[in-house]
Amino acid sequence: MSVASAAPPVRPPARSPAPAMDRPVPPAVLAAAHGLTVCGARPGIVEYTRRLWARRHFVTAFAAARQEALYTEARLGQLWQVLTPLLNAAVYFLIFGMLLGAGRGVPDYIPFLCTGIFVFTFTQTAVQTGARSLTDNVGLVRALHFPRACLPIAATLLQLRQLLLSLGVLTVILVAEGIPFTTRWLLAVPALFLLTVFNTGLALAMARIGARTTDFAQVLPFVTRTWMYVSGIFYDLSRISSGAPHAVVLLLDVNPALVYVGLMRFALIDSVTREQLPPHIWPLAAGWAAVAGCAGYAFFWSSEEEYGRG
Amino acid sequence: MAEESARTSAGPSAGAADEAPRVPDGTSLESPLDAARPDGIPRIEGPLVPTVIVDGLHVVYKIYGAGTGRGNATAALHRLVSRKASPNVHTVHAVKGVTFTAYRGQAIGIIGSNGSGKSTLLKAIAGLLPADRGRVYTDGQPSLLGVNAALMNDLTGERNVILGGLAMGMSQEEVRSRYQGIVDFSGINEKGDFISLPMRTYSSGMAARLRFSIAAAKNHDVLMIDEALATGDRAFQKRSEDRIRELRKEAGTVFLVSHNNKSIRDTCDRVLWLEKGELLMDGPTEEVVAAYEESSG
Numbered sequence: 001m002s003v004a005s006a007a008p009p010v011r012p013p014a015r016s017p018a019p020a021m022d023r024p025v026p027p028a029v030l031a032a033a034h035g036l037t038v039c040g041a042r043p044g045i046v047e048y049t050r051r052l053w054a055r056r057h058f059v060t061a062f063a064a065a066r067q068e069a070l071y072t073e074a075r076l077g078q079l080w081q082v083l084t085p086l087l088n089a090a091v092y093f094l095i096f097g098m099l100l101g102a103g104r105g106v107p108d109y110i111p112f113l114c115t116g117i118f119v120f121t122f123t124q125t126a127v128q129t130g131a132r133s134l135t136d137n138v139g140l141v142r143a144l145h146f147p148r149a150c151l152p153i154a155a156t157l158l159q160l161r162q163l164l165l166s167l168g169v170l171t172v173i174l175v176a177e178g179i180p181f182t183t184r185w186l187l188a189v190p191a192l193f194l195l196t197v198f199n200t201g202l203a204l205a206m207a208r209i210g211a212r213t214t215d216f217a218q219v220l221p222f223v224t225r226t227w228m229y230v231s232g233i234f235y236d237l238s239r240i241s242s243g244a245p246h247a248v249v250l251l252l253d254v255n256p257a258l259v260y261v262g263l264m265r266f267a268l269i270d271s272v273t274r275e276q277l278p279p280h281i282w283p284l285a286a287g288w289a290a291v292a293g294c295a296g297y298a299f300f301w302s303s304e305e306e307y308g309r310g
Numbered sequence: 311m312a313e314e315s316a317r318t319s320a321g322p323s324a325g326a327a328d329e330a331p332r333v334p335d336g337t338s339l340e341s342p343l344d345a346a347r348p349d350g351i352p353r354i355e356g357p358l359v360p361t362v363i364v365d366g367l368h369v370v371y372k373i374y375g376a377g378t379g380r381g382n383a384t385a386a387l388h389r390l391v392s393r394k395a396s397p398n399v400h401t402v403h404a405v406k407g408v409t410f411t412a413y414r415g416q417a418i419g420i421i422g423s424n425g426s427g428k429s430t431l432l433k434a435i436a437g438l439l440p441a442d443r444g445r446v447y448t449d450g451q452p453s454l455l456g457v458n459a460a461l462m463n464d465l466t467g468e469r470n471v472i473l474g475g476l477a478m479g480m481s482q483e484e485v486r487s488r489y490q491g492i493v494d495f496s497g498i499n500e501k502g503d504f505i506s507l508p509m510r511t512y513s514s515g516m517a518a519r520l521r522f523s524i525a526a527a528k529n530h531d532v533l534m535i536d537e538a539l540a541t542g543d544r545a546f547q548k549r550s551e552d553r554i555r556e557l558r559k560e561a562g563t564v565f566l567v568s569h570n571n572k573s574i575r576d577t578c579d580r581v582l583w584l585e586k587g588e589l590l591m592d593g594p595t596e597e598v599v600a601a602y603e604e605s606s607g
Contacts, residue, residue, distance in 0.1 A: 027365035030411070031447035034360050039437040039446040058476035065462070065469045072464070072508070140461055142438055143521065145451045146477045308438060 042304040052147040059150050063157035085166040088121065089114045089173075096234035106236050107271040111174050115268055116233035118166040119261045122159050123199050124224040129155040130203025131210030131217045134307050141308035148307045149300055152207035156200045163192075170268070180270055187267035195260040197289040201296030208300050211307050231257040238276060253278035256288040361532055361563040362412040362435060362452065366444035369405040369427075369434050404430040406587040407444070412532075417554060417564040419578035419595060421571070421602050427587040428567045432534045435565070452532035453478075453525060467498055467505040467512070467520055474524035488527050495553070496523035497546055519546050526553050533557055534565040551577050571599050 031037075043051065071080040093113055096102040103109030133151040134141060141148060167188075175181075210216045230252070231237070237258065241249045252258065259281055265272045266281075278284070404427045412418055420428045433439045435446050436454035461470045471492050475485035496519045498504045498512075509517060525533070535554070554564050554577050568574050574581060574595065581598035583591040591598045 027363045027409070027411070027445070027447065030360060031363050034449065036360065036363060036447035036449050039435065039448040039452065054479060055476065057482050058473065061476055062473055065465050065473060068469075069462075069464045069508075137462070139463075140477070142454070143461060143525070144474060144477045145453060146479070150477070305437065 042301070045298065045301055048147060048149075048301055048304065052149055052153075055146050055150050058146065059154045059157060062150065062154040063161065066154070066158050067161055081162065081165050082169055085118055085121070085162075085169055089117055092117055092234060102235040105239065108177060108179065108269050111170075111177050111179055111269050112236075112265060112272070113234060114170050114173055115265050116231075116261050118163060118170055119195070119264045120228055120231065120233050120257055121166070122163040122195065123202070123257060123260070124228065125162070126156045126159045126199040126203045127206050127224055128217070128220050129159065131206040131220055133203070133207050134211040135214060135217070138308055148207075148304055149204060149297070152203040152300065153200055155207075156196065156203045159199070160192075160196055174268060179268070182270060184267055184270070188264060191260060191263040191267055191285065194285045194289040195264075197293040198256060198260070199292075201289075201292030201294070204296035204300035205292075208303050212303075227257060231255055231261065233257075233261065236276075254284060256284075256292070259284045259288060359414040360411050361414050361449045363447040364408055364410050364412075364431075364435065364444070365447070367405055367408045367431070367434060367441055367446060368403070368443040369430050369439055370442040371402040371404055371430070371439075404587055405434060408584070408587075408589045409444075410582060410589065410592055412563050412565070414563060415558055416580055417558050417566065417578045419574035419581040419599075420565060420567045420584060421569075421574060421581060421599065422584035422590075423606065426584045428584055429536055430587075431584065432536055432565060432567060435532075436534060448532060450531040452534055453530045454534045454536065461509060461521060461524070463510040464508055466508055467493075470509055470520065471505075471524055475527065478525075478528045480528065492523045492527045495526070495549060496520045497549075515543065522550055526550070526557065529557065529560050530562055532563045532565070534567075536567045537569070547573065571603065574599060 025033075042048070067081075068078075071077050074080055076083070089110075093110065097109055097113060103113070106112050130152040133155040134148065137151055141151075206216075206220070210220075232240075232252075237252060241252050244252075259278065262272075262277045262281060263285055266274065266277055406427075408431060420431065422428050430439065432454055434441055435448065436452045437446070437448075438454065461474060465473070471489055472485055475488065475492075476482070480488070493499055493505055496516075498516055498520055504512065504516065509520070512520070522535070533554075551573065554566070557564055564577075566574065566578055578595050581591075581593065581595045581602075582589060583598050583602050591601060
């Protein structure tokens with residue numbers, strides 16, 4: 001009797017804590033209670049940008065270190081930074097200028113050609129190294145955590161440094177050709193800035209595609225070469241497009257490569273006049289930079305958690 | 311103390327020492343904090359703070375290019391058109407439903423035979439492999455340090471230290487002030503000025519040491535070490551084990567994958583035993599390692 005009556009009051013308190021102790025808190029609830037987040041989740045684009053900004057010194061140091069390591073295995077070393085663009089220009093001058101006669105009727109053909117090649121090479125190499133920037137540094141990506149956009153941006157920055165060296169060479173060529181130094185040269189600064197933003201956007205987009213599809217890096221050189229041939233790097237495109245239908249002319253004129261190359265030629269070479277450039281060239285240059293920059297960045301960011309996996 | 315002398319006397323026969331008579335109780339090495347917890351887990355005073363929650367995790371690998379390799383270009387094209395899966399793609403179910411919770415201040419060893427899914431589990435926790443089913447919740451971003459985690463091989467050791475520090479989010483001043491400490495810790499310069507040589511010229515042991523030194527320079531919330539210590543020499547192993555203990559005191563969580571039961575005993579207070587992708591045992595170091603040794607003979 002006493003046992004039976006004693007049992008009920010004792011039992012419930014003894015039983016009710018037991019299940020609570022035995023039954024573990026659901027992991028999702030425990031995680032939420034301590035502010036844990038699902039691992040590898042991608043941060044919002046604003047937070048991502050903030051983290052990227054915090055790594056700006058890494059980006060510049062990485063580009064500088066890469067540039068130093070570029071020709072370490074060649075006997076002539078860093079001299080190749082200057083020799084490579086010079087040889088490039090010499091080859092194109094030999095084939096297009098002398099053999100094919102593409103320079104006929106173009107005043108100051110050598111400065112025209114060199115500016116075109118150096119500026120387009122920036123875009124070309126930014127696209128190609130951008131596409132490989134994640135796969136080439138997969139060890140780094142897997143070992144350390146940082147916003148992956150650092151890598152394609154650093155790749156573009158490295159190519160910008162190469163371009164600045166090339167422009168140093170170009171200045172010598174321009175002076176040797178007797179091109180006068182005018183205040184118009186200052187226009188090269190905003191043109192280069194817009195070009196860099198455009199190329200960074202392209203490199204980011206290519207990096208995402210290249211990280212997923214490794215065959216992509218094999219195809220890219222053919223794409224960029226085709227692009228170079230239709231962009232009037234070796235010849236004056238306006239002479240070819242003058243008789244073409246309006247739609248074709250329009251298509252050729254909005255080509256971003258031609259826009260940026262045209263701006264640089266206009267800035268540096270006095271015989272290139274405003275009339276030779278496509279209409280609305282500055283808005284076009286700014287527009288392309290804004291579109292490629294924003295779209296490329298968003299495109300790269302939206303796959304952030306996937307890089308380096310596998 | 312007693313442990314110190316045991317260690318130095320074992321010095322000359324370093325290779326054999328790993329397998330030789332074990333320290334009677336790994337916890338004797340630990341801080342008084344640890345000694346106060348005979349059960350090993352959890353050893354932290356105050357409330358338990360989870361840092362990693364693994365909830366029914368399954369990881370499935372897709373491996374390309376396995377199989378007979380009889381594929382030719384036309385066959386590949388035909389598959390592309392007919393959208394059939396390539397016979398060369400194999401799936402490996404590497405982690406099968408692992409669940410555990412790691413707490414702040416714990417050092418967790420992961421043991422098991424080769425191919426039991428240890429490295430895969432760490433990669434999944436680091437967010438480098440997607441979970442097929444289940445979830446991994448973490449506090450901040452876990453850092454995985456493996457033997458294969460190459461940094462930038464064509465750059466000098468010096469550049470790697472600086473870039474590694476910056477990539478981990480240190481400021482320029484911080485990198486500058488910690489640089490010498492990192493180099494000294496790695497011991498790279500003990501045999502000459504190796505730090506100014508490209509990393510590709512390093513031996514695998516030197517490279518692993520430098521990588522560990524870079525990663526350990528920062529206080530990680532969750533640090534995972536995959537066999538990284540196995541390549542270092544004895545003096546370096548000692549330094550890195552001390553550093554792991556320090557990292558734990560700084561309220562981080564450390565995971566250590568190793569086939570060296572002594573280093574597990576010396577550094578960990580809790581051990582997970584994985585076999586064929588399943589969590590066989592989870593408990594205090596001594597208990598689990600003893601059971602593992604018994605089973606593997």
